[in-house]
Amino acid sequence: MSLEEYNPQKLENLIQESWKQMDSYKADLSETKEKFYCLSMFPYPSGKLHMGHVRNYTIGDVISRFKRMQGFNVLQPMGWDAFGLPAENAAIQNKVDPKSWTEQNIQSMRSQLERLGFSYDWSREVKTCDPNYFKWEQEIFTKLQKKGLVYRKKSLVNWDPVDETVLANEQVIDGKGWRSGATVELKEIDQWFLRITDYADELLSSIENLDWPENVKSMQKNWIGKSFGSEIKFALLNSDELTAFTTRIDTIYGVTFIAISPNHPIAQNLAKDNAEINEFIKECNAIKMAEADLAKADKLGLKTNLKVRHPFSDNNLDVWIANYVLMDYGTGVVMGVPAHDERDYEFAKKYNIEIKQVIESDELPSPKKGKLIDSDNFTGQESDEAIKNINDYLEKNAIGKSIENFRLRDWGVSRQRFWGCPIPVVFDKGKPIFLEKKDLPVELPKIKDGESPKPLSQNKDFFDLGSGKTREVDTFDTFVDSSWYYARFTAADNDEKALDDDSKYWLPVDLYIGGIEHAILHLLYSRFFHKAMRDIGLVEGDEPFKKLLTQGMVLKDGFKMSKSKGNTVDPQKFIDKYGADTIRLYMMFTSPPEQSLEWSDTAIEGSYRFLKRIWTLISDRKIFLEEPPKDFSKLELKLRQKSHQTLKKVTNDYGERNSFNTAIASIMELLNAIPDSFKLNDATSAEAFCLDEVIQFTLKMLSPITPHISLYLWKKYTDSDGHNFEHSWPKYIEDFLKVEDFQLIIQVNGKVRGKEIISVDADQTVIEKLSKENENVKKVLANQHIKKVIYVKEKLINFVI
C-alpha cells in the first residue's frame, strides 16, 4: 500500500502493524552486543496520558531508538505503579472495585502508549497491584527483616474521626478531613520502619560516583544532611539531665534558654499533671504538619518551671517547650542562642528572653562564624578552633561529646489503606511472624459489586485468622512498590524467583528518565533498596541508576498544567489531529529535556509542516545508487560538508548532550541548505548524489524522533522492506569537515566593526593587515593609537585603542 498524501493516521498504523508482526522491540540477552537498559519512570494509571507522560516517554524512546541504531542491545520496558490513593478514592466514590478501575485505566493508557509508537518490550510489562509482582515484594520485606532492617515503632498519623481513616497530608485541608470535613486528630499507632539510616553514610558517599545532574546530587546530599556537631548535657536542678544537639558549640556562652520539643518525653511527662502544658502540647500537635507549614507557623513557646544549670557559667536557664523544635532531628532539645540563630532570636524577642552576643559581628542575629567574645578561656579564638577546644573540654569533663548527625530519618512504610500491597506479617498473640515464600502472596480481599473497599482493619474475614492469630492490616507505602520495579523488569517472566541472573546482565539501568519532582524521595528509596537487595544477595552492584535525566514540567501559559487551574491539554486530541510523529517531534523540538516546556496549540503546526515538507521532498523520489562521481563543484561540496557536519552534530547531540531541540534545528538547516536546482529532474548525477546523501542521512537522523514517517519513506525511497534501517546509524567522514576559509570578526575595543572571509592558511600578520584595510574598521581606527591586538585563531581579532 502506498500513500499519495502525507496521512499520518494511515501511515503510522501500517508501520505499527509491521513492528508488531516482527516483534521488533523484544529484548533478549546478547553475547555480542553491548547492552543498554533505558528506563522511563512508570506512570500511575490515572486513566489518560498527560503531556508530562508524552514528553517523558518520548525522550526515553528517542534515546532507546538511537542506541538501537548504533548497535546496542536495548531493553526498554514499561509498567504500572498501580497501587495508590486515586484508585481507592474512585472506588469509594463510585462503589467500584479499585482493581477493575485500575485495570481499565491500564488498558486505555497502554493503547495510548502504543499509538505513540514507543518501542517498549511489552512482554515484560509489570503491574505493582498484580500478586505476581507484590508477592516478591513481600518476600523481599521478610528477607530485609531477617537482615535486621525492619522494626516497629509508634508514630503519629492524621486521623479522621468521622470517616475513621488515616489521612494523607494532601487529604487534610485547613486542619479538616477533605471528605468528612471533621477536625483532624493526631493518633499514635504502631508502624513498620525500614532502617534506611543504616545506609546513610553509603547513600551519601556513593552519590559521587553517579552520572547524575549536579542539582539532584546536591538535593540528595542535603536531604541526608550529615553534619558534625556536639551533644551537650544540661543538668536539670532535679538531678535529671537534658542533652542538646548543636552544630555551633562555639556559641555555648550565648545560651540564654533551653527549648525542648512538645514531643520530648520530659514535655510529655510534665503534661500529665499540668493542664496548661497539656493544653499547649495539644495545640502544637493539632495536626501533623508538613515541614514547610511548620516552618511558616508562628513560633509558640511555653515556659516550664524546670531550670537547668549552664555547664560553663553556672547560671540557671529556663526550659521552654517550643513548637519549632523537632523531635525527629538531633535530640529534640535545642540550646537557645538568640544572638547567633535566626529562629532562637525570633523566639527570644517574642518572649523577652535575654540575648547575649558571643561572636563578633555588626548586627544581631548573626549566624556567621567569627571571633569569640565574652567566652572565658575561649575568648579570642576563631569559631572552628573554639569548636574543637570546647568539644575536647566536653569530653574531658564527661558533659558531652562531638558527634555526627544525620537529617535523614528511617522510612515509615506502613499505610492504613486498602489499595496497597499487604504487609506480610501475622501476629500470634501480638508477636509478629514474618511470612515466608510458601505463605505468599498475601492477597487483598475481593470487593463485591456495588461495594466500596473498607480499610483492612475493619474486615474481620481478612485479619482474623482464629486461635489468637491476626493479620497485619497495614499496606506498604507505594514508594516501596516503585523502589525495585527497575530490577523486576529483568526477570518479569520468572514465576519462581523475584530476580534471577538476567539482572546481572541488564543492571544497572544505563539511563533513567523522569520528572525532577522525584529527585529526592523515589530516587533515594530506590538507591537504598538496591543496596539492601545487594546485601541480601538479590542483585549485584552498588547503585540502580547509572545515569539520570530529569525532565522539566509541561506548562501552559507559564503554569504547570493542572486540573485545578483548568489549563490541561489532552494529548490525545493532537495525536488524532496530527499523528504520533508530529507530537513527538514537537515535544523534542520545543525545549531541551531538563527545562520546562511551554505547550502551544499553534506552534505544533510548525512540526507538522516540517514533516509535510519532508514528505514532499522524498515521497516521489528514488534512491540514487551510483558510485560517487569523481568531481564535485564547490556548491556540491558545500552541501556534502553540511551533510557530514550535521550528522556529526546530531550524533553528538543525541548521544552526549541529550540536546534534541538543537539536533532537530540542525536537520532543518540542512534541508534549507539544499540548492533548488539539485531537486530538479534534470539535475546532474553529482547533484543527485549529494541530494541522495542528504535524504539518507535525514531519514536516519530523524528516525529516533519520528520513527513512522522515517521508516515508511525509507522503504519507499529504497524500494525495500527497510529490514536493517532501525539498526543503521550512519558514519560521518572527517575529510568533509575540513574548511578552507573562515569568517573573521574584526573588533575595536570589543565591538564588532567588520567581518572578512579569510583563508585558514593566513598568519596573524596578514590577518592584521587585511583587518585594518576593512573600510569600516579603517574609519574607526583613523588617527587612533593601537595599544594592543588580540587574535583568537580562526575566530576574531580585537584592536584595543
Place this chain on the structure above:
RNA sequence: GGGGAUGUGGUGGAACUGGUAGACACGCUUGGCUUAGAACCAAGUGCCGAAAGGUGUGGGGGUUCGACUCCCUCCAUCCCUACCA
C-alpha cells in the same frame, strides 16, 4: 524556614570551552498562487532611529581587551520538604 532550579525578541528557544547575541521554529507584515479561503511558495521581522549610528540577555555593581556565560548583591517565578505519585 530549609534545599534545588530558572529568568535572552511579540512567543518557544540557540549561542557546547569567556570570543559575531537572537540559530531553528511559532507568530506577524508584504508579495505570489486562488473566485475567496485553507494549504503552499518567496521576502522581511530585537528595540530606538530617515540614516549614520546607538542600544540590548530580570535589576544593580564588579572582574576582563571582550561577559547570556565568571564573582557579589537584589528581585521574580517554579520544584521538593518525608502519607500525592
